[in-house]
Amino acid sequence: GENVEQHPSTLSVQEGDSAVIKCTYSDSASNYFPWYKQELGKGPQLIIDIRSNVGEKKDQRIAVTLNKTAKHFSLHITETQPEDSAVYFCAAARSGDKLVFGAGTILRVKS
């Protein structure tokens, strides 16, 4: 089955700097790659996703890139703000199949 690895496990950045979180996946048939943000005491919430027919997607300060050949994808957050502090999870799935999540990255944005 699918296995998703995520790193780093923790990341501290200064407010205004960029943050990058990377994930690798094992199943070459996976074609859907979402990123979720989880705040303390809450459930994960989708922030951006990408399908395997595109290599990059951007939404304001957030972007995701996908390299299908290398089987890795990354989340990029620019101009970080204190409210970006949270735990971020990547995930991967085949069409219609369950999401398999990475172990998460704790992002701390220092003001």
Place this chain on the structure above:
Amino acid sequence: GAGVSQTPSNKVTEKGKYVELRCDPISGHTALYWYRQSLGQGPEFLIYFQGTGAADDSGLPNDRFFAVRPEGSVSTLKIQRTERGDSAVYLCASSLRAGANTGELFFGEGSRLTVL
């Protein structure tokens, strides 16, 4: 309500007891998922329903765990003979559909289970 609702939010029980956790998905969402999240880990898949039937229960760790969704809406996760290792946050999520294209999962806030 507008979102996925899970009850109870917290449950403390003793080893060996039976527990039920309830999930009320977003109205109209046909797919419902149960995940388990241990401290410092990502959500771990347990089971998902498409309508009333369990489409994939491969994540249930053993036969002490069972889930139902009799009318295709509310779901209950049932854990028999609880063990200390069952302690975790149990997350429920719903989606408009599971099918040709996996879509956004909307998660509830979870039920935190503590087995003493």
